[in-house]
Amino acid sequence: MFDDPRRLYFFFDFISHNAWLAWTRVPALAQRHGLQLEPVPVLFAGLLNAHGQKGPAEVPAKNQWMIWNVLRKARQLGIPLAPPHSHPFNPLQPLRLACCGLPPEQRHRLIDALFRATWAQSRPVSEPDTLRAVLAETGLDADTWLSDAAGPGKERLRQNTDAAVAAGVFGVPAMIACNAAGRRELFWGYDDLEYMDLFLQGQDPLGAREDHAAWLQVRPSAQRPR
Incomplete structure (x- = not known):
């Protein structure tokens, strides 16, 4: 899965402000390289559990740093960003809706x-009334697609998350793309978009992976108790 060289896979959860920032840029990046953008909704909490991690919002000092970091990037890039209605919030319903079988x-x-409602309009996207309103604003029948989210959407989201973990995805936003030489690579975070762009241009600063083989041989000599 996620191995079609014609596609740029974008893994996201609406709970992530960095995913929103990346979403505003990744469609143009995919188009520039002649790739079809494939959004893949995943449950960030599921990724965290699979890899034994805490989310940034669960570490107060990190959460405070990330707020300033994201605000700084949004201001510099001219991306609308407003305080979310609440955070963390339960993203299951909007994620299941994003898994719907629309063209x-x-x-x-x-x-x-849904991203704009969350991060530009401060709307509570975990609440059914908000989802109904967003669907109506998008010209979609709320009953049809909320029913889809409550049924097939649940399974699609679970499958997406399991497949993402199997592919090595550990956070959001994440991207998987294949360059002209046929190399498939994972990129993580808004700040990695720059390096993915270079990778797709054939100008990856790393060059040949074989030149860095020694890094893959490093093993721990100490571990902290858990």
């Missing part, structure tokens, strides 16, 4: 509307 263009429009 790609309509699904991208819905995902964009």
Whole structure:
């Protein structure tokens, strides 16, 4: 899975402000390289559990740093960013909705509307009334797609998250892309978009992976208790 060289896979959870920032840029990046953007909704909490991690919002000092970091980037890039209605919040319903079986263009429009509702409009996207309103604003029938989210959407989200873990995805936003030489690589975080762009241009600063083989041989000599 996630091995089609014609696609740029974008793994996201609406709970992530960095995923919102990346979402505003990744469609143009995919188009520039002639790739089809494939959004993959995943449950961030599921990734954290699978890899034994805490989320940034669960570490107060890290959470405070990330707020300033994201605000700084949004201000510099001219991306609208407003305080979320609450955070962390339960993203299951909007994620299941984002897994719906709409045609790609309509699904991208819905995902964009849900991201904007969360991070540009401070709306409570975990609440059914908000989801109904967003669907209506996007020109979609709320009953049809909320029913889809409550049924097939649950399984699609679970499968997406399990497949992402199997592919080595550990956080959001994450991207998987294949360059012209046929090398498939994972990129993580908004700040990695720059390096993914270089990778797809054939200008990866790392060069040949074989030149760095010694790094893969490093083993721990101490571990902290858990």
